[in-house]
Amino acid sequence: MPSEAVDNYLKAIYEIAGDDGRASTASLARKLSVAPASVTGMLQKLAVRNPAPVEYEKHHGARLSDHGKQRALEVIRHHRLIELFLHRMLGYSWDEVHDEAERLEHAISEQLEDRIAERLGDPEVDPHGHPIPRKDGTIPPRRDLSLLDLFVGAKTMVSRVSDNDPEILRYLSELGITPGTTLHLTERAPFDGPLMLEVGPDKEKHALGPRVAGEIRVVPPAANGETTG
Amino acid sequence: MPSEAVDNYLKAIYEIAGDDGRASTASLARKLSVAPASVTGMLQKLAVRNPAPVEYEKHHGARLSDHGKQRALEVIRHHRLIELFLHRMLGYSWDEVHDEAERLEHAISEQLEDRIAERLGDPEVDPHGHPIPRKDGTIPPRRDLSLLDLFVGAKTMVSRVSDNDPEILRYLSELGITPGTTLHLTERAPFDGPLMLEVGPDKEKHALGPRVAGEIRVVPPAANGETTG
DNA sequence: GAATTCTTTTAGGGCTGTCTAAATAAAATA
DNA sequence: TATTTTATTTAGACAGCCCTAAAAGAATTC
Numbered sequence: 001m002p003s004e005a006v007d008n009y010l011k012a013i014y015e016i017a018g019d020d021g022r023a024s025t026a027s028l029a030r031k032l033s034v035a036p037a038s039v040t041g042m043l044q045k046l047a048v049r050n051p052a053p054v055e056y057e058k059h060h061g062a063r064l065s066d067h068g069k070q071r072a073l074e075v076i077r078h079h080r081l082i083e084l085f086l087h088r089m090l091g092y093s094w095d096e097v098h099d100e101a102e103r104l105e106h107a108i109s110e111q112l113e114d115r116i117a118e119r120l121g122d123p124e125v126d127p128h129g130h131p132i133p134r135k136d137g138t139i140p141p142r143r144d145l146s147l148l149d150l151f152v153g154a155k156t157m158v159s160r161v162s163d164n165d166p167e168i169l170r171y172l173s174e175l176g177i178t179p180g181t182t183l184h185l186t187e188r189a190p191f192d193g194p195l196m197l198e199v200g201p202d203k204e205k206h207a208l209g210p211r212v213a214g215e216i217r218v219v220p221p222a223a224n225g226e227t228t229g
Numbered sequence: 230m231p232s233e234a235v236d237n238y239l240k241a242i243y244e245i246a247g248d249d250g251r252a253s254t255a256s257l258a259r260k261l262s263v264a265p266a267s268v269t270g271m272l273q274k275l276a277v278r279n280p281a282p283v284e285y286e287k288h289h290g291a292r293l294s295d296h297g298k299q300r301a302l303e304v305i306r307h308h309r310l311i312e313l314f315l316h317r318m319l320g321y322s323w324d325e326v327h328d329e330a331e332r333l334e335h336a337i338s339e340q341l342e343d344r345i346a347e348r349l350g351d352p353e354v355d356p357h358g359h360p361i362p363r364k365d366g367t368i369p370p371r372r373d374l375s376l377l378d379l380f381v382g383a384k385t386m387v388s389r390v391s392d393n394d395p396e397i398l399r400y401l402s403e404l405g406i407t408p409g410t411t412l413h414l415t416e417r418a419p420f421d422g423p424l425m426l427e428v429g430p431d432k433e434k435h436a437l438g439p440r441v442a443g444e445i446r447v448v449p450p451a452a453n454g455e456t457t458g
Numbered sequence: 459g460a461a462t463t464c465t466t467t468t469a470g471g472g473c474t475g476t477c478t479a480a481a482t483a484a485a486a487t488a
Numbered sequence: 489t490a491t492t493t494t495a496t497t498t499a500g501a502c503a504g505c506c507c508t509a510a511a512a513g514a515a516t517t518c
Contacts, residue, residue, distance in 0.1 A: 086341075089318065089348075090341070090344045090345070090348060091344065092344070096340070099338075100337075100338055100340070100341055103336045103337075103338075104333070104336050104337070106336070107332045107333050107335070107336040108329075108332075108333070109328075109329055109332075111325070111329070112315075112319070112329055115319045115320065115321075116319070119318075119319060
């Protein structure tokens, strides 16, 4: 198992260069808040590990090997599952989840990862709309997500509404919530509490229970600011 | 903030010697799975830190200072809260919680500690009957605990039953569950599922929902085996 | 009280991951 | 192309935490 420091290098390379590009020494130094010389040293060591998680060429930065890519995605999966868990189960808000996940992602076991995923219903995207890598290393295609998965503050648009409960559908159209409607999630009570929404161009305020909110799918809001979330 | 290694030393001293005794080099080496020479080195360093978490006298082992005691209790609080959380919220069983908590206890923030505690209703004992130190460093007196807080496998005795729901009381006496009755928790479905119990000397099997189980208080089972749990 | 045994400490290293300062290579500019 | 600027690497060091081997102190036994 790679050390926490190594995992952070792999994650940083992935976030800077994706799964095929090269990350420069300087960009890694900036992202990891270490001196450039430290990055060089680490990359040199990683490149001769067996199996090597990175390919490294002097003066041309580092690229993830298949092995390194696998590991980076696993760490990112941990990170995003933890963020969603903190949000859904413990009332964390948008701005609070990242730092906490940053430390926990290195400390959870495979087993805990699995149970968290199960508890969340094997989610495919985090509340920012970032996809959560699957256990096999594939990445779910970006698509709409549940209103329940949004962080407070998000502005988005209804993409569809679950069609298996006519009563709920009737209720929603009374509120003016149909595909295409703009929504602004202004507040959320913790512990599966109600969501406060501003609906449509008139910004009508409505409170929605989690039961109902779970049936509403919205387009992923643009991910802005933080990059890992 | 002390390093993870330091926290483990402080916790080990507390577990070996309590909050006033001295822990020997050898006992610490055994508990932490390191060489005795490593323990000596660490204790010497800790004793000259400022503020120093331990008092150390050559050949006479180490004792926690007030400062060190405070920190040890904080780590133990983390550990036990996490164990209870994994058990109650994620379906972990007795034997699974310890190792997971051992790593997570170093990674959670004060904020997460608080939210976990809140979510669990500020519990005072973990499922083994070990008290959970409070935030101020005091330790709750040992007393009975909820049947919900028991781990699978525990054998115990009913100490009292909540008296504010006569219907539940009637139901329980039908099952033969009254103060003094012995109970063996044989099984527990995850995610707030039902508990399977063997009741009384005849070991009658009954399934109890969490609603009802929450009303039953039992004496803490003897803590055996693991010491941190 | 002396000898033996057990425990603890000292001495000297190793590994990981970081740093600064100086050297070198690559890129940009004149 | 020559020069300057910027990015990267090398060299040498250090802190934290661990190790083994050998020395020294404490406890036990004779």
